[in-house]
Amino acid sequence: MPWRLLRFAFSQKHPEPRMFARHEKLKPAYDVVIIGGGGHGLAAAYYLAREHGVTNVCVLEKGYIGGGNTGRNTTIIRSNYLTPEGVQFYDASVKLWQDLSADFDLNLFYANRGHFTLAHTDASLRTMRWRAEVNKHYGVDSELVGPEAVKKAAPMIDIDCGGHAPILGALYHAPGSVARHDAVAWGYGRGADRRGVEIHQKTEVLGIDTAGGKVKGVHTSKGHVAAPKVLCAVAGFTPRILKMLEIPSPIYIHPLQAMVSEPVKPFLDPILVSGSLHVYISQSARGELVMGASLDPYEAHSTRSSLEFVEGLTAEMLNMFPFLSNVRVMRQWAGMADMTPDFAPIMGKTPLEGFYLDSGWGTWGFKATPVAGKTMAHTLIHDTPHPLITGFALDRFRNYALTGEKGAASVGH
């Protein structure tokens, strides 16, 4: 039992202060306004304050912090991407993740479990080798392994998947991890708050003020605030904000669904992803099986769940783990994924001076939280994209300089 829990046993009053202060009113002006109190927005605020000393910052959140995709994803963290830009960016993120609990003094349950992307066809084996080779080139620990390695890590798996899709091998990515997603938002929120950042929950953005091609401020449900710099980090709501500014973007919204089982005694250590079966699974510290699949096939600005999703996902999951027949699905939910044509994010400057985007996070945003916050803070301060995000600029679509990440991001989020 850690000593630090002793104080709880021997103090009369609960010896913990508020993690985030409550602010009734907005100030008339801030140096930076961040739209969106999810992981990304709070991380940007945190790094602005911690690394750049900019604390006159306000985070506007329509609902509650971490209530969007930060609290809806399936918490997988990995860097086994396909493009040089992606691999280096996500690798920087993984390195930040590894120290985040210590930085925050908050246990994020960052659990290094190892990550297998299963290959059921020779074509997917080929893609796995490509990813492994690119990963190794950048010093990322990925390796193509045979079915026996999968069986060793998850002995209970049906390696033939019911005979329909035998597992031929896998891309094994040792650093693959999961973390307690909500706590990430709380950690960044507390860290930013302690350094002077104001977090305003239940505060909706109604419009953005511009003049002469520059951003001037933000209209909110709690009044107007002036700011020379505004960062938009709102994932599935990005098209709505961009519409206010008439900035064209290629972002389109698809629901992404997931589900979780009742808690059962932990038996599954690694994270498993199958591109052919379109499913993935890990087991949380609480014993719940966290399962997901690919995007819904249609565009929709909705977080409503569908029955088809759980039916399809369970059918494929039972091909891999037939013994889960008796295990019950407890809850399902959906998030709105802001997809891009090349499956890479859209980060950095926009045609509007002082307005920055942290968007296009589709199904891959959670794992990028630390590095996105850090690089966006840098980008805001220097008004120049951080070197790690130059491949993710909005103008790449105009310039035909895409960063093709589909091969590594379509099922394994």
Next chain:
Amino acid sequence: MRLPSVEREWLDRAQKIEFSFEGRRYEGYAGDSVSSALWANGVRVLGRSFKYHRPRGLLSLANHDVNALFQHGGEPNIRGDARLLEAGMQLTAVNTFGGGVDYDNGRFLGLISRFLPVGFYYKAFHTKALFPLWEKVFRLTTGLGKVDFATPRKRTAKAYDFCDVLVVGGGPSGLAAARAAAKTGASVAIVDENARLGGSGVYQLGADAGRAAVLDALLQEVEAAANIRVITNHYAAGYYKDHWLPLVAHTADAPMRKMRAKSVIVASGAFEQPAVFRANDLPGVMLASAAQRLFYRYGIRPLENPLVLTANADGYRVALDMAKSGARVAALVDLRATHTASDLERQVRAQNIPIHAAAIVTEAVPGPGGKSVVAARIGAFADGRATFEAMQEIPCDGILMSVGWAGAANLLYQAETKMRYDDALAQFVPESLPEGVFACGKVNGVHTLAAKIMDGERAGNAAAAHVGLDAGNKRIEVPAEAEPPSHSWPIVEHPRGKNFVDFDEDVQFKDIANAIQEGFDNIELLKRYSTSGMGPSQGKHSNMNVLRILARLTGQTPGAVGTTTARPMYHPVAMSALAGRGFSPERRTPLHGRHVALGAAWLIAGAWRRPAYYQQDGKTARECIHAEAAAVRNGVGLIDVGTLGKLEIRGKDAAEFLERVYVSRYANLKVGMSRYAVMCDEAGVIVDDGVAARLAEDHFYFTTTTSGAAGVYAELSRWNVLWKLDVTLINHTGAYTAVNLAGPESRAVLARLTDMDLSGAAFPYLAVRVGEVAGIPARLMRVGFVGEWGYEIHVPAAYGGALWDALMTAGATEGIRPFGVEAQRLLRLEKGHIIIGQDSDGLTTPLELNLGWAVKMDKPFFVGQRSLAILEKKPARQRLAGLVFPTLQDDADRRPQECNLVIENGEIAGRITSIAYSPTLRRHIALAFVPPARIEPGERVGVRLTNGDMLAAEVVPAPFYDPENLRQKS
């Protein structure tokens, strides 16, 4: 204690059922739930709690908590309240650590609970070096039941069902709603999660025969109605768009019934809510409705000497019901200072039950081991504050809580109903309902029996009207509740106690208060930080009290605090029920049986199974593949290409359509000729290829890749809708099959089966002919994918076998040999022909693949043209080139593999896309992306092998074999 038969009980006393729990044998009756059978046998500790491993007994007996959660063989987490007892069940409690449910060693966790404040695991254990160890400890202690890896996959059918009006919940209001809707002629279905209909009407009786008679009459009418179907033992697991509700049984192997209703009446009742006081989780402290269910459904006297804690009329009925069961009611403690003195109160007094008004139970006094209750301490209660001085201790063996209700509004929330908090009722009720969704009874804030029946009738009429049936335009005014059915603060903050709010997660009052202090003062944040409502019962018994505590501690109204989102599932659903029979479609070509007979080794290509090669006794795969390839190069081979996408387009604008979707020109293609066809997306990325053959001026037949077939057809259909050209597009992929007869002897073999003129002049390279082969109507194309003289022969799928047999027989003298996909890949690689998806990726343009010759930029339009025009002017990223490896031995271990990287100046400069050892050329040959500056033959590039070694490669012209294409054209 089991009583002699109770009127209307759900048991079949003639049928005894033996079962065991924790190794001890017990007996119950048919009709018992697992929980009721155990309680009848005097078992008081049914499980252990999740965190502190405290002994737990019955709480709701309605599956609104997981105190009674069992393991039965390989089946984890059985809900004892809902699951009917089965003969021979061998049950154990989940989540115990040695010592069984009675002496669970995990109980010591309760002793250190002072060290485990809310969210304690966020506050420690995160030293980088130690976390992995702590995590192991956590993983040992979490989880509930155990999965059994030997459990076979259950394949449960699904049923599809339809009705005009689906009524969810068969209590008084639901029955009245069904009756009313049925009277209009609607087809009605009632689903109820219990074994029988009746809901609270069966047990909230207050020993009043009159109330029971009302229900009897209602039940009789419903059961007599021909157009009402009754589906018991099933629950509506969720509400999905357009009135789509899966009805699910409590057992994993019963079929899920998917109901599409024209309208839905939610009559799902309410979850009775516990009071919060010290040790309110002891076995013997239960919801009052649980005690009533034990008595009226299962013929059990729940307790001998219970104390009733109440804040509504329901509690007075409970006292009377308990008296009727033969129990000696210790006292009735009423939170309220005043209430309408009713006939009920007079009856309670007549039973000599002491009534303590303006009082509350502040704590339950535990018996030995915390496994029972021996007394209740009560204190004065006013303005939501309990007084602990001058407490009175009343001996009792349990406490029945009847302090209020929370609407079972899960389905309403999922249907996107707007809810509001009604101060008078102290309950959330629907404010505006979505179209076709109706609510009645307790979930609608209507609690008195007569009013519930009226409310049900109102909802039934409205639902019938919604589906276009006339209910006679009756207006029904449902009277408001005279007294609030729920207390707004049934909570005691006992300073020294474990006052539980969420029983699933062992969340106490102080945990909620401390979480709020730490800043989690939004209901959603509070849930996530404290974990209340996140357990398997998803807050059914806890959300309302959490919300009340948050409202009070932050000075808000419950309405302003709001509720959390109620997501599916209502109760958890077995994965096998959701998965159903689990179809995994497999596509086979008409020649599948031939391949099996020939010993095919299979390759999975999407849903298709294709022969990779044909196994030969005593030969390795490589030898088999090379022998097949040699047959094609030197004699004749036959391959099944029936998996190719096969499309046909007819109409005046057929050529125009192809001009737009493919990069090449088809307007000038002569009838009887074919042309390579490359398709791009709007970004100029190559997405498919095939061959387009012109059969007539207005008629083309064209192929796609195997994997692209469905997507290409869908995309072309989409364009067809947008462009409105005069064409009809037909997908023949399954209707036709095809083989490729290839090799220098192919013409001689084919000549034996057809009277077509096969001379090079009459049937030249790239020509297409329609004729007969072995008497089978066929379309023949002279193609050269493998680089030999050859014919792709397309016939109706049913004739595939006959065609194959005829060709194999005709080719016997030439030693015809079937070849598989592996040999085909090798042969095409020798020709430098690309495979889309292997030699291209999600960003590859035709220009990078050296297919610029096929791209006709001077056409008025084709999909991707604008992008290619821009890309053409930019420097290329990479180009596809042929590679050989001068220093590589024939069968070296360290040969490169596909997707090994081309490295230049230490940076990634490309990759190998295809590689094979060519037996014809006696060396390894590869296609690879290389920097554009290295595209000329003779250039050298470095390839990094999988083990990290570098290997030198030399760029060579891409057709490695027969560069002039003489063999296929001659």
